[in-house]
Amino acid sequence: MTFAIVGMGRSGEAAKKLLLRQGTLSEDIITFDQKPGLADEHDPAALLARKPDVLVVSPGVPLANSWIVEARAQGVRITSEIGLACDVLAGEKLIGVTGSVGKSTTVALLGEGARHADPQAFVGGNFGVPFCEYAVEVLSGIRPRAKWVVLELSSFQLENCEPLSLDFSAITSFSPNHLERYANLREYYEIKWSLLDRTRGPCFLNSRGGDLKTWALQHPGRWVLVGSENPELTRFQLASARLIGRHNQDNLALAVSVGLAAGWPTSFVERMKSFTGLPHRLENLGTARGIRFINDSKATAMDSVLTAAAAATELCSGSSHLFLLLGGKDKNLPWEQLSVLKDHPRLVPVFFGHCGELAQSRSGLDGSVHAHLLEAVRAVLKNAREGDVVLLSPGGTSLDEFRNFEERGRVFQEYLEKEAGLNPL
Numbered sequence: 001m002t003f004a005i006v007g008m009g010r011s012g013e014a015a016k017k018l019l020l021r022q023g024t025l026s027e028d029i030i031t032f033d034q035k036p037g038l039a040d041e042h043d044p045a046a047l048l049a050r051k052p053d054v055l056v057v058s059p060g061v062p063l064a065n066s067w068i069v070e071a072r073a074q075g076v077r078i079t080s081e082i083g084l085a086c087d088v089l090a091g092e093k094l095i096g097v098t099g100s101v102g103k104s105t106t107v108a109l110l111g112e113g114a115r116h117a118d119p120q121a122f123v124g125g126n127f128g129v130p131f132c133e134y135a136v137e138v139l140s141g142i143r144p145r146a147k148w149v150v151l152e153l154s155s156f157q158l159e160n161c162e163p164l165s166l167d168f169s170a171i172t173s174f175s176p177n178h179l180e181r182y183a184n185l186r187e188y189y190e191i192k193w194s195l196l197d198r199t200r201g202p203c204f205l206n207s208r209g210g211d212l213k214t215w216a217l218q219h220p221g222r223w224v225l226v227g228s229e230n231p232e233l234t235r236f237q238l239a240s241a242r243l244i245g246r247h248n249q250d251n252l253a254l255a256v257s258v259g260l261a262a263g264w265p266t267s268f269v270e271r272m273k274s275f276t277g278l279p280h281r282l283e284n285l286g287t288a289r290g291i292r293f294i295n296d297s298k299a300t301a302m303d304s305v306l307t308a309a310a311a312a313t314e315l316c317s318g319s320s321h322l323f324l325l326l327g328g329k330d331k332n333l334p335w336e337q338l339s340v341l342k343d344h345p346r347l348v349p350v351f352f353g354h355c356g357e358l359a360q361s362r363s364g365l366d367g368s369v370h371a372h373l374l375e376a377v378r379a380v381l382k383n384a385r386e387g388d389v390v391l392l393s394p395g396g397t398s399l400d401e402f403r404n405f406e407e408r409g410r411v412f413q414e415y416l417e418k419e420a421g422l423n424p425l
Contacts, residue, residue: 002050005019007057008031098152098154098172101175108123109272122150167199169199205223280409290387297406315389321389323384326352329354348383349363353394
C-alpha cells in the first residue's frame with residue numbers, strides 16, 4: 001500500500017516513523033506539505049496523480065478541502081496519526097479529553113493520577129506528544145505497554161480518528177472557537193460531542209463549562225455532570241489543591257471523577273492536588289518577600305486575562321494589591337474588554353512592550369508603561385509589599401521581545417529568582 005502523509009508537522013513525522021517501523025517501505029510513503037522544503041509534494045494535484053491508497057491527514061488540514069473530498073470519492077482511505085497508533089494497541093485502557101478551554105490542564109491532572117496508578121502510563125495526543133510516538137516506542141521495545149493512556153483530543157482530531165475507542169472520557173467546556181473551520185457553532189459543538197460515541201464508559205462533563213451543561217441537557221447520553229461542589233468529592237478537600245482559580249477547581253473535580261471511575265487507588269487524589277499547573281498557564285511560581293508570583297505568559301487573549309485576574313484576586317486578602325503585567329505585541333486585540341477591571345478595588349495595572357501604550361489607552365486602565373517586560377517587573381518589585389500578588393497575564397503575544405510565550409515566562413521566572421529570591425515550587 002502507498003501512504004501519503006498530509007502535513008509534516010510533529011504528528012506527520014510521528015506517523016512516518018510508525019509506518020517505517022511497521023515495515024512500510026520508504027518509497028511507499030509520500031509526504032505532502034504546502035510549505036516549501038518540508039515534503040516530497042507541495043501540490044495536491046501532483047499528490048493525487050501518484051495514486052496513494054491512504055491519506056494520513058494531520059489535524060491542521062481541513063478534511064473539507066476539495067482535493068481530500070475528491071480522494072475519498074475515489075476510494076482513498078482517510079485516516080490520521082491517532083488512527084495509525086490505535087492499530088498498535090493491545091489492551092491499553094484509554095481516557096480521552098476534549099473541550100474548548102481547560103482540556104490541557106485536565107489532561108495534565110489525569111496524567112498525574114494515571115502515572116500514580118501506572119508508572120508506565122502515556123499522556124499525549126494534542127497534549128504535546130503524538131500518539132504514534134508511543135506506538136513506535138512500544139514496537140521498538142524502548143518502553144513497555146501502558147495500562148493507561150490519556151489523550152487530549154482537539155475538535156480537529158475528533159473529525160478523523162475512526163479506530164479510536166475510549167474507556168472513559170471528559171469534556172471540559174463548550175464555548176465559541178474555530179469558527180473559521182466550521183460552518184457554525186452547532187457543527188463545532190457536534191464534533192466535540194462525538195467524543196461520547198467513542199466512549200464505552202461514562203463521559204464526565206464540567207457543570208460550569210460554558211454552554212456545555214445546556215447542550216448536554218438537550219442531548220441524552222451516558223454522561224455525568226461534575227462540579228467541585230459535588231457531595232461525593234467533599235471528602236477529598238479539593239479546595240486545598242495548589243492550582244489557582246475556581247475554574248481549575250472544576251478541572252480538578254473532573255479529573256478526580258474520571259480517576260475514581262477508573263478504579264485508581266484513591267491516593268492519586270493527593271498527587272493531583274499537589275500539581276501546581278502547566279508551565280506558563282496560571283502557574284503558581286511561589287512567593288518571595290511575602291509576595292505571590294503567578295506566570296500566565298500563555299494568555300494572549302482578553303478572556304484569558306480576565307479569567308487569570310479573577311483567579312489571582314482570590315489570592316488577595318485585606319489590603320493586598322494585585323499587580324497585573326499587561327502588554328507584549330498586539331494582534332488587533334479588543335483591549336477595551338479589560339475596562340471591566342476598572343472596578344477592581346486594588347488592581348495595579350503595569351503595561352510593557354511594543355503595545356504597552358496602546359493597551360493602556362484602549363483598556364482605559366491607569367498604570368505605568370515600560371518599554372520592556374523586565375523594566376516593568378523591576379518597577380513592580382519596588383512597589384509590591386508582603387501579601388500582594390503579581391500576575392503576568394499579558395494579553396499580547398511575546399514576539400516583540402521573545403521567541404515564544406515559553407521564553408517570556410521563563411525569563412520572568414529567572415529574573416524573579418535572581419532579583420527577588422524566588423524559590424521555585
